[in-house]
Amino acid sequence: MMNGCLTGLIYGLAALGLSLIFTVTRVINFAHGGLMAIGLTGASMVAARHNFDHLLAMPAVAAVLFFGGFLAYRLIIGRIAATPEHLRTLVMLGLALILVAGLMAQSGTPAGADAQVSRPIDGLAFGPLLLDRITLRAALMAGIITALLALFFNIIQTGKAIRACADSPFGARVIGLSVERLQAATFGLGAAITGIAGCLLTQNESGRAPLNADFLTLGVIVALTGGLGSVEGALVGGMAIGIAEALSGALLTPPLKELGDYAVIVLVLIARPHGLLGHGSTEHSSAERGK
Amino acid sequence: MMPPNRPYTRLIEAAPNQIAESVAQLWHDWHDTATPRGQMLGAVVLLILITLPTWGGPPLLTIMIAGLWLAYVGQTWNLLAGFTGLFSLGHALFTGIGAYLAAAFALRGGVGPVPGIILAIPVAALVGAMVGGLGCRAGFKSLHFTIVTLILAEGAHLGASHLNLTYLLRPGQDDAGSLTLPTPAIITDKPLVFYYTILALTGLSLLVIRLLLRSRFGYHWLAVREDPRAAAAMGINLYQTRVIASAVAAGLAAPAGAFLTLYLHHADPEQMLSLSASLAPILGTAIGGIGTLFGPVVGAFVVVTSDHGLAWLIGHSHHNLAALKPLAAGLALVLVAMIAPHGLWPALARRLGLVKAPPTKPNGD
Numbered sequence A: 001m002m003n004g005c006l007t008g009l010i011y012g013l014a015a016l017g018l019s020l021i022f023t024v025t026r027v028i029n030f031a032h033g034g035l036m037a038i039g040l041t042g043a044s045m046v047a048a049r050h051n052f053d054h055l056l057a058m059p060a061v062a063a064v065l066f067f068g069g070f071l072a073y074r075l076i077i078g079r080i081a082a083t084p085e086h087l088r089t090l091v092m093l094g095l096a097l098i099l100v101a102g103l104m105a106q107s108g109t110p111a112g113a114d115a116q117v118s119r120p121i122d123g124l125a126f127g128p129l130l131l132d133r134i135t136l137r138a139a140l141m142a143g144i145i146t147a148l149l150a151l152f153f154n155i156i157q158t159g160k161a162i163r164a165c166a167d168s169p170f171g172a173r174v175i176g177l178s179v180e181r182l183q184a185a186t187f188g189l190g191a192a193i194t195g196i197a198g199c200l201l202t203q204n205e206s207g208r209a210p211l212n213a214d215f216l217t218l219g220v221i222v223a224l225t226g227g228l229g230s231v232e233g234a235l236v237g238g239m240a241i242g243i244a245e246a247l248s249g250a251l252l253t254p255p256l257k258e259l260g261d262y263a264v265i266v267l268v269l270i271a272r273p274h275g276l277l278g279h280g281s282t283e284h285s286s287a288e289r290g291k
Numbered sequence B: 001m002m003p004p005n006r007p008y009t010r011l012i013e014a015a016p017n018q019i020a021e022s023v024a025q026l027w028h029d030w031h032d033t034a035t036p037r038g039q040m041l042g043a044v045v046l047l048i049l050i051t052l053p054t055w056g057g058p059p060l061l062t063i064m065i066a067g068l069w070l071a072y073v074g075q076t077w078n079l080l081a082g083f084t085g086l087f088s089l090g091h092a093l094f095t096g097i098g099a100y101l102a103a104a105f106a107l108r109g110g111v112g113p114v115p116g117i118i119l120a121i122p123v124a125a126l127v128g129a130m131v132g133g134l135g136c137r138a139g140f141k142s143l144h145f146t147i148v149t150l151i152l153a154e155g156a157h158l159g160a161s162h163l164n165l166t167y168l169l170r171p172g173q174d175d176a177g178s179l180t181l182p183t184p185a186i187i188t189d190k191p192l193v194f195y196y197t198i199l200a201l202t203g204l205s206l207l208v209i210r211l212l213l214r215s216r217f218g219y220h221w222l223a224v225r226e227d228p229r230a231a232a233a234m235g236i237n238l239y240q241t242r243v244i245a246s247a248v249a250a251g252l253a254a255p256a257g258a259f260l261t262l263y264l265h266h267a268d269p270e271q272m273l274s275l276s277a278s279l280a281p282i283l284g285t286a287i288g289g290i291g292t293l294f295g296p297v298v299g300a301f302v303v304v305t306s307d308h309g310l311a312w313l314i315g316h317s318h319h320n321l322a323a324l325k326p327l328a329a330g331l332a333l334v335l336v337a338m339i340a341p342h343g344l345w346p347a348l349a350r351r352l353g354l355v356k357a358p359p360t361k362p363n364g365d
Helices: A002-025 A032-050 A054-075 A085-107 A133-154 A157-167 A169-174 A179-204 A212-226 A231-251 A254-271 A283-290 B008-013 B015-033 B036-055 B058-081 B091-109 B114-135 B142-162 B165-169 B191-213 B216-226 B228-233 B238-264 B269-273 B275-288 B295-316 B324-339 B344-351
Strands: A123-126 A129-132
Touching: A002 A032, A002 A133, A002 A157, A002 A179, A002 A212, A002 A231, A032 A054, A032 A085, A032 A179, A032 A212, A054 A179, A085 B142, A085 B275, A085 B324, A133 A157, A133 A179, A157 A169, A157 A179, A169 A179, A212 A231, A212 A254, A212 B142, A231 A254, A254 B114, A254 B142, B015 B036, B015 B191, B036 B058, B036 B191, B058 B091, B058 B191, B058 B238, B058 B275, B058 B295, B091 B114, B091 B142, B091 B238, B091 B269, B091 B275, B114 B142, B114 B238, B142 B269, B142 B275, B191 B216, B191 B238, B216 B228, B216 B238, B228 B238, B238 B269, B269 B275, B275 B295, B275 B324, B275 B344, B295 B324, B295 B344
Parallel strands: none
Antiparallel strands: A123 A129
16 A cells, blocks of 8 residues: 555656656657656666666656657658657657557567566564655655755746746746747657656566556556646546555456556546546637647 | 337338339449549459459469458448548457458358358447447547557457467367367359459448448548547537447458458467457558548558568578568558558559549548
């Protein structure tokens, strides 16, 4: 249960990357899974080569992903921002496939399948609670990064400008913000966050051989559970899914633990179509915002 | 749903008339839209397709079956994405239902797979309605539908691999949800039969979709795609229209899955239900032209041909080039969206002078 909460923090961070990109640029980042896999493989590669800890490799991976995302947005995604939605979806799917191809070429196997880190199980007792030390560390990192992001968006000028873009691209342009550049920066930021979450997850999920689609659906489920386009929602959704996963893993057999995610999302979709914290917008207002 | 002044008995009584009327309408459509050159080409293509098994070898037949199959699935996907504006990423769920039901009946029913195929259509339509129902809730965004279809199909994928459907059908055999059928899985095993079946299915789907687009439902779908607000203002129930479209597309897609299972004697979650299975028709339709009638057909053959070429290249190369396939697919999607958003077919048809008026206006505003 506690471990589920901690894993949930990391899931939340991953979903935050997805959610951030969606809120500001109105595209679903289908390359989400690929980015997480890059974070995962990248960090373990750098760490293995220079023989130091994963967490130290993280900033490097994040920086690379930030600039990669920024460029991808400037060169490709930004150019089709005004086109109908289905074309944007196609482009994102295409980019995701290209990433998969890159990962396949790099590892020689279906993406991310060999990126595992062996680790000893390292328990840490807090009174009656038994926590996994590595999960705890990763979750703490995720928490810190989320807190930094909250600060960034609420206090720093650039962060506020990005929120303005999300609320009203037109209004943002009127007051003189460079919407395209901010959107590109957000895309880069989202990519970096996703990659970091991927790094953190490596440490946590040693035995799992994650494929891209798993990560993508996981991110999407978490974001949708919490409410697409809401920062707090991503965290709450992450927690909910983390706990559901831990519970269904404990109560049922471990291979079924991911099915718990799907049970949760279907329930959420039935009960609250906009997600736990999502606010309902009507079709009309969303159509206006989309254009 | 149905207006009370149009009860079902009257529909059934009027069925022969209806069919005659539909055929006449299709014939008129054909003459209205195709130029003489287009009509000539259409006739030649039809002749080639029908006589193909008499002069083409087995490898050609294999490619044709794959192409026609993809064209059929692309059609059903296009019904949602191209004509109703619902971009589905979970089409494999619908074909997968057909695949697994046909396999289940072939293995256990004792009556052969045919009842399974027939049963699969309403079951898939029901699932399609539920998917549409979940994906198109109030405050609809088309991306929301996309995500929901993705999640539900992936859920089914995972469920099929973990829950061991196999176990129910063949106790003691644990192979992660894949089913292998005895050969022949259906009365006969000749590629010829499969070829004509899929040719008939694809041709029929073209006609049915054309008719649907000319029906009341079809006009509702197009209206909802073009401008949901205006459609709602005209009194169209957006939710109902979308759910019906989803159900129809799902029902049409189910036989495709059944066909593939019987053709390959095999059904496994990776092939039938994974995300890449959903992506295949999207790739074909996007290349051919989303929202056009013949786009999925053209695109399917482009995809299948290049797929075979790539497979040959990968097989004959000393390096490990497996990454080429997703790379090519990804590049194709990005290029199509950026350079030719309307796909190959509309440009091709115009350039060659095959159609009089421009073909159905592609999706978008």
